[in-house]
Amino acid sequence: MINRDDMTFPFEEYQRRLQELRERIAERRLDAVVITDPENIAYLTDYQTTGYSFFQCLVVPLEKEPFMITRTLEESNVTARTWVEVTRPYPDTGDAIQMLVDALMEFGLGNKRIGYERNSYFFPAYQQDTIHTTLKDAKLLDCFGIVEEGRICKSxxxxxxxxxxxxxxxxxxxxxxxxxxxxxxxxxxxxxxxxxxxxxxxxxxxxxxxxxxxxxxxxxxxxxxxxxxxxxxxxxxxxxxxxxxxxxxxxxxxxxxxxxxxxxxxxxxxxxxxxxxxxxxxxxxxxxxxxxxxxxxxxxxxxxxxxxxxxxxxxxxxxxxxxxxxxxxxxxxxxxxxxxxxxxxxxxxxxxxxxxxxxxxxxxxxxxxxxxxxxxxxxxxxxxxKPNAVKPQTVALASVESCESAAGSPEEPTRKSEKTAGLS
Missing domain, CATH: 3.90.230.10 (Creatinase/methionine aminopeptidase superfamily)
Structure with a gap:
């Protein structure tokens, strides 16, 4: 973890959140969790981007250093915002899920008990299927809600x-x-x-x-x-x-x-x-x-x-x-x-x-x-x-229409139509 003082919260707050998450990981007898929900990633790391429609995740092992998988463009948000030191970015021409599988293997998690957010909007079934068929030696278990247990009560x-x-x-x-x-x-x-x-x-x-x-x-x-x-x-x-x-x-x-x-x-x-x-x-x-x-x-x-x-x-x-x-x-x-x-x-x-x-x-x-x-x-x-609250130009238009009506203006029907048409 990079100890920095420019995040939303003090560094110690993120240490606490990570430690409490690891306690829950241990309680569930897991070796690591793969977090894909944008809110949960932000809660744990201060990471945010509007580009979360592309696959991204934070992997938190029980003991080793966490790491992130992101699109190459989004890696800049990890560097600029978070305490995360290790990233494995993938190019737009690459395979995000294969990058995750490769990283899990690289960090010794390929045959471990791994939790993942099965109900996350941002980890669709076809990607989950790929993990299950590719990472055959690991045991993949639903851990949905494991981060939310910490989020529910605000510090x-x-x-x-x-x-x-x-x-x-x-x-x-x-x-x-x-x-x-x-x-x-x-x-x-x-x-x-x-x-x-x-x-x-x-x-x-x-x-x-x-x-x-x-x-x-x-x-x-x-x-x-x-x-x-x-x-x-x-x-x-x-x-x-x-x-x-x-x-x-x-x-x-x-x-x-x-x-x-x-x-x-x-x-x-x-x-x-x-x-x-x-x-x-x-x-x-x-x-x-x-x-x-x-x-x-x-x-x-x-x-x-x-x-x-x-x-x-x-x-x-x-x-x-x-x-x-x-x-x-x-x-x-x-x-x-x-x-x-x-x-x-x-x-x-x-x-x-x-x-x-x-x-x-x-x-x-x-x-x-x-x-x-x-x-x-x-x-x-x-x-x-606000019974008398009228937009100024509406008052002015009404005044003009009143004058034209008194003068018998031939434009009266057109102006009334313009006034009432709107988009209602």
């Missing part, structure tokens, strides 16, 4: 980095709320969010902001598509800020009209759920207990809304296509996992189908503490009501 320095990501998340959300105006497009709102996150020190998130308006809020995981926001509509925002690949996320709702009774009940129901989380959730509770509590509050509403998903999920290190660690632990019924200090969750007591055609949300990212939980954020949770 003090990880929480500090997540707090940095929360600064970007809040900056993006505030900018998004400010950009919500009648006549603005969802793209303009999304652009304002992204620009603010980056100005606040945030980095490329695993998912761009979710921005939907009016009827589009009922479409799950829809991104901005150029629709123009209309008067009286609401805008659903979900923002995930990123710093050094660690994420925090939040949902908020903006009303470009008056607060209705139904939307007020939705707001108060979600706030009640979040308050219950902050006063009740603590170490020792089961994931199912928390989900039942949140679900019962949301489903007690009288405005026709439902919580149709899990009520939260682990969040932390992430690469596209998702910012969540929900595959490690999700808050849903029947999950008996126990909450422990250092676990971090995006809590999502959102409401789908308010009055049958509206989705709105207020969410929070929390960390489980020794005696409860706390938020990474300071923003107000209420819906933001």
């Amino acid at each position: 003090a320095v990880e929480l500090e980095v997540m707090q940095r990501s929360a600064i970007a998340t809040e900056a993006g959300m505030k900018a998004g709320i400010e950009a919500c105006e009648v006549g603005a497009t969802e793209n303009e709102i999304g652009g304002a969010i992204s620009a603010a996150m980056f100005r606040a020190g945030g980095e490329t998130p695993a998912v761009m902001p979710y921005v939907t308006s009016g009827p589009r809020t009922m479409i799950g995981h829809a991104t901005f598509e150029g629709r123009t926001v209309q008067a009286g509509e609401h805008v659903f925002l979900e923002v995930g800020g990123c710093y050094r690949r660690y994420h925090t996320a939040m949902m908020r709702t903006v009303l470009l009209g008056e607060m209705t009774d139904a939307m007020y009940e939705a707001q108060e129901t979600m706030k009640l759920a979040l308050e219950a989380i902050h006063t009740t959730v603590q170490p020792g509770m089961t994931v199912s207990d928390v989900d039942n509590m949140v679900r019962n509050i949301i489903e007690s509403n009288k405005v026709g809304a439902r919580l149709i998903t899990r009520s939260g999920y682990s969040i932390g290190i992430a690469f596209p296509p998702s910012w969540d660690e929900g595959y490690i632990i999700s808050l849903k019924q029947g999950n008996s996992a126990i909450l422990r200090p250092g676990m971090t969750f995006h809590m999502i007591p959102w409401m789908w189908g308010v009055e049958g055609d509206k989705t709105c949300g207020i969410s929070d990212t929390i960390v489980i503490t020794e005696d409860g939980c706390r938020s990474f954020f300071t923003m107000d949770r209420d819906f933001v009501v």
Whole structure:
């Protein structure tokens, strides 16, 4: 290992992570593990790249020096970012899996018990088949989750980095709320969010902001598509800020009209759920207990809304296509996992189908503490009501149309069509 002081965390943090992984390797009676998940490689080494669609892996022997297999181009990331000393890069014309097999043989692992992440998105079945048919003297065993056991509870320095990501998340959300105006497009709102996150020190998130308006809020995981926001509509925002690949996320709702009774009940129901989380959730509770509590509050509403998903999920290190660690632990019924200090969750007591055609949300990212939980954020949770917020050029266009209408302008039908066409 190269002892360096320019990584995301102190060198000692990576030593601790590696030592704890090796303890789990020994517990499973393995001689080495092949790690292919980008988040797990980043957690162990500080390595990151957007080029993870090409095969890459970190091999951690029980006793000997770890080494990495990467595409030749990506080897520069190993050198620039990590403590890893030994690499075996392969050219674009080469065979990545054969390079892995050759390296395992080179380092005396060709006839050992080797764990691999069988369920990794980035180690497809055909590559696993090649390993099995080529490395015939080794015993290959599934070790999926062996790194995640360490990732699930964040250390003090990880929480500090997540707090940095929360600064970007809040900056993006505030900018998004400010950009919500009648006549603005969802793209303009999304652009304002992204620009603010980056100005606040945030980095490329695993998912761009979710921005939907009016009827589009009922479409799950829809991104901005150029629709123009209309008067009286609401805008659903979900923002995930990123710093050094660690994420925090939040949902908020903006009303470009008056607060209705139904939307007020939705707001108060979600706030009640979040308050219950902050006063009740603590170490020792089961994931199912928390989900039942949140679900019962949301489903007690009288405005026709439902919580149709899990009520939260682990969040932390992430690469596209998702910012969540929900595959490690999700808050849903029947999950008996126990909450422990250092676990971090995006809590999502959102409401789908308010009055049958509206989705709105207020969410929070929390960390489980020794005696409860706390938020990474300071923003107000209420819906933001902006009944008179109109994009300036929209006001100007309306004024021109009014004058032309009074003068009986022959261009009136065309201009009205232009105003209302948009991309809705």
